[in-house]
Amino acid sequence: MSEQSTAEEPVVEEMPPIPAPGVGEPGEDGEGGSELNFDEQFYPARPRSLRPRARRKLTFTGDLTPPFEPTGTNKAYVEWLVNQSMLGDATMMARQLAGQSSMWNNPFAHPNPRRAVDTASVWFTAYPLSLITGRGQSFLNALGADELWQCFEQIGIKAVHTGPVKMAGGITGWEPTPSIDGHFDRIAMAMDPLFGSEDDFRHMCEQAAAHGGTIIDDIVPGHTGKGADFRLAEMNYRDYPGIYHMVEIPESDWGLLPDVPEGEDSVNLDAETERKLQDAGYIIGQLQRVIFYEPGVKETNWSATRAVTDTTGQRRRWVYLHYFKAGQPSINWLDPTFAGMRLVMGDALHSLLDLGSGGLRLDANGFLGVERSAEESPAWSEGHPLSEAANQLIGSMVRKVGGFTFQELNLTMDAIKATSESGPDLSYDFVTRPAYHHALATGDTEFLRLVLREGMRVGIDQASLVHALQNHDELTYELVHFATTHRDDVYTLGGVEMVGSDLAEHVRETLRQELTGEAGPYNAIFTQNGIACTTASVITASLGITDLDEIGEDDVERIRSAHLLLAMYNAWQPGVFALSGWDLCGTLPLTREQVKSLIRTGDTRWLERGAHDLMGWNPEANQSSSGMLRATSLYGTLPEQLADPSSFASRLAGLLAVREAHGIATGELLDVPDGSHAAMLVLVNRLAVGAVQVTVLNFGEEEIRGTVMSPRLPIGARVVDLTTDEEVAEVDDLGSFRVSLGPFGGLALIIKEDGDDD
Numbered sequence: 001m002s003e004q005s006t007a008e009e010p011v012v013e014e015m016p017p018i019p020a021p022g023v024g025e026p027g028e029d030g031e032g033g034s035e036l037n038f039d040e041q042f043y044p045a046r047p048r049s050l051r052p053r054a055r056r057k058l059t060f061t062g063d064l065t066p067p068f069e070p071t072g073t074n075k076a077y078v079e080w081l082v083n084q085s086m087l088g089d090a091t092m093m094a095r096q097l098a099g100q101s102s103m104w105n106n107p108f109a110h111p112n113p114r115r116a117v118d119t120a121s122v123w124f125t126a127y128p129l130s131l132i133t134g135r136g137q138s139f140l141n142a143l144g145a146d147e148l149w150q151c152f153e154q155i156g157i158k159a160v161h162t163g164p165v166k167m168a169g170g171i172t173g174w175e176p177t178p179s180i181d182g183h184f185d186r187i188a189m190a191m192d193p194l195f196g197s198e199d200d201f202r203h204m205c206e207q208a209a210a211h212g213g214t215i216i217d218d219i220v221p222g223h224t225g226k227g228a229d230f231r232l233a234e235m236n237y238r239d240y241p242g243i244y245h246m247v248e249i250p251e252s253d254w255g256l257l258p259d260v261p262e263g264e265d266s267v268n269l270d271a272e273t274e275r276k277l278q279d280a281g282y283i284i285g286q287l288q289r290v291i292f293y294e295p296g297v298k299e300t301n302w303s304a305t306r307a308v309t310d311t312t313g314q315r316r317r318w319v320y321l322h323y324f325k326a327g328q329p330s331i332n333w334l335d336p337t338f339a340g341m342r343l344v345m346g347d348a349l350h351s352l353l354d355l356g357s358g359g360l361r362l363d364a365n366g367f368l369g370v371e372r373s374a375e376e377s378p379a380w381s382e383g384h385p386l387s388e389a390a391n392q393l394i395g396s397m398v399r400k401v402g403g404f405t406f407q408e409l410n411l412t413m414d415a416i417k418a419t420s421e422s423g424p425d426l427s428y429d430f431v432t433r434p435a436y437h438h439a440l441a442t443g444d445t446e447f448l449r450l451v452l453r454e455g456m457r458v459g460i461d462q463a464s465l466v467h468a469l470q471n472h473d474e475l476t477y478e479l480v481h482f483a484t485t486h487r488d489d490v491y492t493l494g495g496v497e498m499v500g501s502d503l504a505e506h507v508r509e510t511l512r513q514e515l516t517g518e519a520g521p522y523n524a525i526f527t528q529n530g531i532a533c534t535t536a537s538v539i540t541a542s543l544g545i546t547d548l549d550e551i552g553e554d555d556v557e558r559i560r561s562a563h564l565l566l567a568m569y570n571a572w573q574p575g576v577f578a579l580s581g582w583d584l585c586g587t588l589p590l591t592r593e594q595v596k597s598l599i600r601t602g603d604t605r606w607l608e609r610g611a612h613d614l615m616g617w618n619p620e621a622n623q624s625s626s627g628m629l630r631a632t633s634l635y636g637t638l639p640e641q642l643a644d645p646s647s648f649a650s651r652l653a654g655l656l657a658v659r660e661a662h663g664i665a666t667g668e669l670l671d672v673p674d675g676s677h678a679a680m681l682v683l684v685n686r687l688a689v690g691a692v693q694v695t696v697l698n699f700g701e702e703e704i705r706g707t708v709m710s711p712r713l714p715i716g717a718r719v720v721d722l723t724t725d726e727e728v729a730e731v732d733d734l735g736s737f738r739v740s741l742g743p744f745g746g747l748a749l750i751i752k753e754d755g756d757d758d
Contacts, residue, residue: 090346120159140196144204156656187227214358222364242337391423586634
């Protein structure tokens with residue numbers, strides 16, 4: 001028996017056994033099975049036995065009256081940590097679900113994007129820190145409000161992605177420490193009281209189901225925060241070190257490690273120390289890139305801990321991997337204990353089966369495998385087969401219990417194609433997102449057409465993508481497909497041949513010039529990843545508006561029209577369409593002065609995360625309950641907008657109704673032909689019913705007349721406007737027809753041949 005396993009097992013109360021298949025649980029009135037819960041409303045075929053009881057109930061055998069030394073030799077401290085650890089919760093979940101025949105009722109081997117899209121094809125992407133709620137109203141309670149879902153139903157929104165709402169940050173001694181990455185540094189399965197309770201979450205799921213929708217939650221398979229699990233890992237307690245990619249450095253080699261500054265629990269390694277530890281055989285060394293690189297803050301992906309006392313009194317120091325920030329230690333997916341895998345699977349099942357969500361976002365899921373490379377080469381850390389295997393396991397487990405997954409990760413198109421065959425059901429569209437911003441900023445769709453065609457060449461199914469407007473992150477413009485895997489491939493843009501790496505830098509520089517600096521002083525570069533901005537501020541910079549305080553009513557209409565154009569691009573093609581509260585309200589960025597303390601370390605994304613009041617719940621509030629300052633909103637609240645037919649939300653509802661009525665979301669992209677005008681974009685789709693559908697968009701502020709031509713258009717067929725049901729043209733002998741588009745205008749058309757139903 002190992003030394004660390006001699007500590008007494010902390011006492012955690014066993015959960016009562018779940019009922020056998022078909023046996024109901026007592027409802028509030030005391031009658032067995034009389035209450036229908038979320039699963040039975042939204043997934044009526046899901047057996048009752050797949051619903052484990054509430055997260056956990058704790059008992060404690062020690063005295064938790066401080067002061068106590070928070071070290072591994074203090075049994076009370078260790079037990080306190082175990083009782084709130086994610087691995088402990090995951091073990092409890094597994095005990096309730098193991099051996100149940102009902103775990104085999106759903107197919108799970110292969111991703112099913114169209115099933116996911118059918119479940120919910122229009123998503124509202126929430127951000128907990130930025131939603132202004134009513135007085136005394138929690139974030140989760142607000143998202144479960146019936147009046148909000150009535151507005152969502154009227155607009156056509158079918159799902160809410162909550163964003164991360166569970167406990168995050170870390171633990172130092174007995175004290176919690178705040179999140180260092182917007183709650184993406186999870187430390188527990190419990191809800192953060194800042195956002196509400198588990199009952200609030202379950203009520204939100206029930207309210208969504210009552211309006212024909214679902215809730216999408218988050219899991220983070222790539223890392224945790226520095227919570228109970230990490231502190232126990234530092235103490236070398238039982239399986240906990242197996243959760244992380246961490247290596248113990250013997251005291252004889254502590255001279256290789258840098259000193260940890262006073263008041264800190266770890267220190268980032270510089271490149272020289274990283275190399276020394278690699279040469280000594282302790283770590284795999286340099287990785288393919290350093291995300292969030294900042295001199296003096298994060299120069300490598302490795303940090304060294306301070307000396308920590310374990311459960312036997314021994315002092316230990318570790319070096320651990322963190323692909324992101326130092327407070328986000330990376331999970332090890334191939335440790336012999338499989339502790340990291342158990343933790344992640346338990347978190348997923350808790351969200352789906354206990355809380356009632358219908359889908360999960362997988363965050364940081366592309367960095368789940370690292371391996372030493374040849375001498376003098378960076379370690380293999382991206383596109384690793386272990387990441388693919390881990391994603392297959394996660395996606396399969398979620399599908400096994402009736403849910404779906406999507407990944408929000410900037411990957412090459414080849415990687416998206418590979419993961420779509422075995423991993424998540426859907427992938428975030430970082431492929432065309434910078435390209436459509438480029439089209440708007442330049443009034444030229446050539447690069448957007450190039451990217452769409454490249455996706456078709458690689459074999460990406462557009463219906464497997466989540467096409468989004470703004471979310472909590474920056475406007476990503478890394479263009480990793482062209483900058484990495486295809487860096488030496490030759491492409492043509494503007495009549496000039498260039499290799500992929502040069503193409504990526506050319507587009508990035510264009511976006512920097514058009515959207516930041518003198519063109520958009522309110523937007524900001526975010527490290528090497530992209531631009532911190534809102535959708536509205538992308539538009540204002542593209543329109544030549546340099547001072548946001550000078551925006552007038554005419555400017556608001558111009559902004560609104562361009563915003564609707566971007567919505568049409570994302571919604572009138574196959575796949576999920578997603579938008580945020582910042583989009584629905586037309587929110588502008590905060591000023592640098594307003595978020596000075598938040599951006600001092602270089603994280604300029606806080607400029608775009610201003611608070612907004614969707615429903616007018618608290619018009620006098622100048623900040624959210626989380627303390628985020630209210631930003632300027634151009635469009636007004638949803639009730640105000642839905643009472644005005646010319647508003648953004650009302651016009652958005654109209655274009656989403658077209659999308660829903662004709663099944664555009666589950667179609668297939670067939671062709672992206674050249675337009676007869678630089679600002680024109682043409683998408684030729686095949687709907688699930690077999691009909692050809694054409695989306696035509698004008699990315700310029702001038703009216704244009706042009707020709708749509710594609711070999712996919714049947715000669716002699718009628719061209720019908722899906723919005724008005726009017727016949728607007730006929731396909732001529734060249735397989736073409738003429739269109740007229742107003743400034744930032746768009747048309748959704750269907751091609752009808754003789755014999756087609758009118």
